[in-house]
Amino acid sequence: xxxxxxxxxxxxxxxxxxxxxxxxxxxxxxxxxxxxxxxxxxxxxxxxxxxxxxxxxxxxxxxxxxxxxxxxxxxxxxxxxxxxxxxxxxxxxxxxxxxxxxxxxxxxxxxxxxxxxxxxxxxxxxxxxxxxxxxxxxxxxxxxxxxxxxxxxxxxxxxxxxxxxxxxxxxxxxxxxxxxxxxxxxxxxxxxxxxxxxxxxxxxxxxxxxxxxxxxxxxxxxxxxxxxxxxxxxxxxxxxxxxxxxxxxxxxxxxxxxxxxxxxxxxxxxxxxxxxxxxxxxxxxxxxxxxxxxxxxxxxxxxxxxxxxxxxxxxxxxxxxxxxxxxxxxxxxxxxxxxxxxxxxxxxxxxxx
Ligand SMILES: [Cu+2]
Numbered sequence: 001x002x003x004x005x006x007x008x009x010x011x012x013x014x015x016x017x018x019x020x021x022x023x024x025x026x027x028x029x030x031x032x033x034x035x036x037x038x039x040x041x042x043x044x045x046x047x048x049x050x051x052x053x054x055x056x057x058x059x060x061x062x063x064x065x066x067x068x069x070x071x072x073x074x075x076x077x078x079x080x081x082x083x084x085x086x087x088x089x090x091x092x093x094x095x096x097x098x099x100x101x102x103x104x105x106x107x108x109x110x111x112x113x114x115x116x117x118x119x120x121x122x123x124x125x126x127x128x129x130x131x132x133x134x135x136x137x138x139x140x141x142x143x144x145x146x147x148x149x150x151x152x153x154x155x156x157x158x159x160x161x162x163x164x165x166x167x168x169x170x171x172x173x174x175x176x177x178x179x180x181x182x183x184x185x186x187x188x189x190x191x192x193x194x195x196x197x198x199x200x201x202x203x204x205x206x207x208x209x210x211x212x213x214x215x216x217x218x219x220x221x222x223x224x225x226x227x228x229x230x231x232x233x234x235x236x237x238x239x240x241x242x243x244x245x246x247x248x249x250x251x252x253x254x255x256x257x258x259x260x261x262x263x264x265x266x267x268x269x270x271x272x273x274x275x276x277x278x279x280x281x282x283x284x285x286x287x288x289x290x291x292x293x294x295x296x297x298x299x300x301x302x303x304x305x306x307x308x309x310x311x312x313x314x315x316x317x318x319x320x321x322x323x324x325x326x327x328x329x330x331x332x333x334x335x336x337x338x339x340x341x342x343x344x345x346x347x348x349x350x351x352x353x
Contacts (some may be wrong), residue, residue, distance in 0.1 A: 007236050007258060019050065028314075028341070032343070039115055039116055040077045042115065043113065046109065046113040049106045050107075050110055051176070052104065053107075063097035069277075073275060073281070075248050075309065076246045076247055076265055076328070077264060077265055078263065079155045079263060080248040082210060086148060086151050090144060091320070099241075123283070138265060143313065146256040156259065156261075158262040162226075164229060164231070165185065165224070165227055165228070166185050166230055166232070167179070167181075167223075167229055168190075168203075168231070169221075169233045169234070169254040169309070171232075171233065171235040171236065171240035171242065171311065172235065173237050174313075174315070175219075175322060175324075176219075176242075176309055176310070176320040176323070177202065177203060177215050177217060177218070177219060178219070179205075179218075180341075182188040182215045182343060184241065184345075185213060187211065187232065188212020189205070189211070190204050190206060190246075190256075191206070194206055199348060200347055200348065201348065203217060205344055213343065214343045214345070216221065216344070217347070220324065220326075220327065221309060221324055221325070222326075222327045222328075222334055223328065223334070223336050224265075224331045225263075225267070225268045225329065226264065226266065227264065229263060231251070231252055231261045232258050232259075232260050233252075233259045233260065234257075234258055235255045236255065237315075238252060239253070239255070239315065240252070240253040240311075241253060241279075242312075242314050243310045244310075246307045247263050247265060249263050251352060252313065254350075269326075269329065270329075272307065272328070281305065306325050306327070307325070308326060309323060
């Protein structure tokens with residue numbers, strides 16, 4: 001309410017100032033009161049166009065300098081490099097084109113400003129010029145689109161070549177659960193209708209399916225470095241989206257169907273933490289956290305960078321906190337971790353252990 005009132009008061013003050021300047025203008029008897037812009041007005045506007053252009057260039061440079069450090073660190077997946085390169089090339093092209101067109105727009109605005117006695121030249125068309133400014137964008141855009149399509153098809157292809165690790169990502173409001181295929185690397189059949197909370201069958205695995213017995217259900221995703229992972233996503237309730245930004249991976253999780261995505265992690269968490277831009281991020285964040293700690297505020301304990309799986313569809317009130325830690329490690333570390341996990345049949349029949 002206070003905000004609305006403040007805004008209303010500000011609007012009224014602005015209107016009052018505007019009306020007062022009008023009265024002031026009218027009271028200046030000597031001043032020219034013509035509604036048509038004269039050479040002086042046009043020149044002033046021409047300079048202002050230039051000033052605006054300089055402002056946009058300066059603010060662009062400022063944003064590059066100030067905010068690029070907030071971008072994601074280098075990709076940690078095999079396809080990520082290709083993806084980032086496509087993005088970089090697209091940005092460079094857009095940047096060059098915007099630099100040239102904005103300059104021409106403002107410069108011509110200034111150069112051909114209204115002048116008394118000036119007459120516009122009637123210039124119907126120029127075939128060669130039109131051909132040039134049509135052909136160049138066509139070639140550049142077609143190239144970008146074809147390259148993008150090719151990259152996209154490559155990234156989106158999920159197949160069983162190279163013995164991929166099979167992992168299911170199960171989304172529900174508001175948490176992630178991961179399931180491994182177990183020793184046979186095959187996921188057992190599952191369906192939301194078979195969920196049985198009393199028996200701890202939280203993902204609705206089919207107990208009669210022999211493949212499900214050795215499945216491993218976890219709340220922290222461990223991946224061996226260098227091995228392709230095929231992810232199969234399910235959702236229990238609403239649309240979610242499995243987003244693993246450091247691996248440049250994202251896929252919707254849709255109730256009633258299974259979606260898929262595949263990537264190969266290329267850096268372990270330990271290697272990732274040693275990258276200069278990652279170290280820089282951690283130092284900056286921990287500085288802020290230390291300031292918080294000094295004031296006795298929450299979330300002030302030192303932070304370590306981890307890969308993360310986030311939900312990237314606004315799926316409800318706790319969407320912001322729907323996340324799971326991802327740890328990429330060596331094959332030995334992964335095997336050791338996996339050994340400690342309980343299989344589905346062990347959790348269902350605790351007496352058997
Ligand atoms: Cu979600």
